[in-house]
Amino acid sequence: MDTRLADFIRDTPAGQEAEAILRTCVHCGFCTATCPTYQLLGDELDGPRGRIYLIKQVLEGQPVTEKTRSHLDRCLTCRSCETTCPSGVKYGHLLDIGRQVVEEKLPRPLSEALPRLLLREVLPRPAIFGPAIQLGRMLRPLLPNVLADKLPPTQPAAGPWPAKGRQQRRMLVLAGCVQPTLAPNINAATARVLDRLGIELFEEAKAGCCGAVRFHLNDQERARDDMRRNIDAWWPHVEAGIEAIVTTASGCGVQLRDYGHALADDPVYAEKAAKISALTRDPSEVVAAERESLLPLFRKNTADLGKLAFHSPCTLQHGLKIRGVIEELLQAAGFELTPVADGHLCCGSAGTYSVLQAKLSLQLKSNKLGALTAGGPAQIATANIGCLTHLQAGSTIPVRHWIELMDEVIA
Template sequence: MQTNLSEAAKKLPRAEEAERILRSCVHCGFCNATCPTYQLLGDELDGPRGRIYLMKQALEGNEITRSTQLHLDRCLSCRNCETTCPSGVDYHNLLDIGRDFVDQHVPRSTGDKLLRSGLRRVVPNGGLFKALLKSGSAFRPLLPASLSEHMPRQARPAKARPQVQHARKVLMLEGCVQPSLSPNTNAATARVLDRLGISITPAREAGCCGAVDYHLNAQDAGLDRARRNIDAWWPAIEAGAIAIVQTASGCGAFVKDYGHLLRFDPAYANKARRVSELAKDLVEVLQAQDLESLRIKGDKRMAFHCPCTLQHAQKLGGAVEGVLTRLGFTLTPVPDAHLCCGSAGSYSLTQPEISKQLRDNKLNALESGKPEVIVTANIGCQTHLDGAGRTPVRHWIEIVEEAMR
């Protein structure tokens, strides 16, 4: 695709990257066939091809309107289109550049600003989030459904973690909301890894991965969080940590992008690249282990929801299913398993109507095989799907740990 960036767009730090991505798109439209919002809304501008056209128009100096901003806001950033695209268009990076540029030209409403700033204030702050969640649980019957649906039906308490005792050591990003919404997930991970001869080295200074800020167009703040995490992990990396394990695939996808996003930072480029190399989703670690040593009795019938950040961003579709099958669990079929559940980070709060439609469609697909439980690999998907009050939804590692006993 031919491009002619405006003088304003040429001054962007990532102008060359934007131009390269735009030129790689041949406008074939294959992406629309797998885009959740295009399938739901049927509007060309709510599909990847239309959004690329809107970003091209904006970056070439044409009028930027609230409508432009709205169509970009409606994108889930699920990256399904990247899996489908025959030309390898790096859509998610173009979207980050385009959204930021559009926001510089189109002021947001007061309500929109308050919602986004509130999310950025609360979600990455684990202590504040935990306090608000506790208060919300006490008054849950009085809360509107839009809030109560984002609270766990049952938060299983975290059990004791094993001591650091093995020669093989990994780091683990604890996450910002997962310790409150699903407290036992990381503890279950520690116990499973311990049985496999792997210890988790604590790095309590590490916090939010930065994705919440970054994807709400506070990109500098998101990268600052990335730098703080790199600093927190670096001593353990130098001491020989073999991986940085992620139990939330959304965080994992972003940490794996640190090397790309900080490649021009002279102080952090090399360290960020090393961190991205070490970043592993939990399933990548388990795949390579002697799973028979876990002595699992896999007697549950489950449906697995593969998060978009696992199958499209990290290209690990089928990996968790493979591990669960090796362990003896029965997995039920899931039609249209490539489609997004509608959680998409903060999307369920910024675009609630679309998000709820996508959630209900996904649950219908997941429940079609009559599973006892639905399992997933990302806390956002887990909370979003479970909030419907239908089949229980849990992290897959908790089911594995329970069967280990």
């Protein structure tokens, strides 16, 4: 794709990156076949190729309009198009650049800016988010459905963590920002599973939100501050020789894997950020690597496990490029996996998308739940807290994190 970027961005790191990405696009249109919003809306500008043209126009200095912003806002950042693209276009990075420029050149009206401000300030802070959830339960009848449906009726309990100091192998785990309140048992279950495999898992209290919430709400500088804080918190453990940094939410995993890219121009943190990215692991990668030790731990009687549908989050299959690994582990544990049509398509959660683009999100969720329940499963499993809470709000059957199921079937 031929480009003539405007002076305001041409010689900046973001401009140079955007130009390199734009030049890899060959207009083939394969991406539209797997884009969830294009499938729903049928508008070229609501598909990756159309959005690439819009970003190109903005970076070439053409006026930024409400229409441009609307089409970019409707993108889920699911990165399904990256999986499909034969040219290797790094669409996600280009979208981040384009959205940031649009945000700077076209300030939002208060009705749009305020919800984004609240999401940026509340979600990344567990000390605020936790009490907000408790208050939300009390005021549930007064809340909009899009918010009320996401609230668990009671505070979930976390199971016990294994005793510390028993294992020679040690790994960090990201606590996250919303997961400790919404599903605290996920990290505890991961710790129990890895303990049975000879690995101690521990959290670092000084770490916090991975930065994804702010980054994808176009507050990228403060998101980089979140990243730097985490790097500072984890670095003593990295120097002490931890094996990995585990992220039980695949959405956070994608963000951590991107630290090296996001901080590549930071002279102080670039090298450390690249190391953090290299150490980041999804729990499925850790567990699969210990398969020989894992298999003897599964209980012998699995007749009561029943059918299970697995929803592969976009951040897992398109972001982390992990496909089929969790499904194989669940089958080895004794679950009967049901087929899921269009498994590559997004469920509509996409971080804060389900709040800010509620209508499209609900359509995608309805389609996804139809595909997940078609085989008559007793449960649905997934690998990301956002997908879990989003799907559970509309599901008549339980939605669980796959590592919790793994924990339960270990003898």
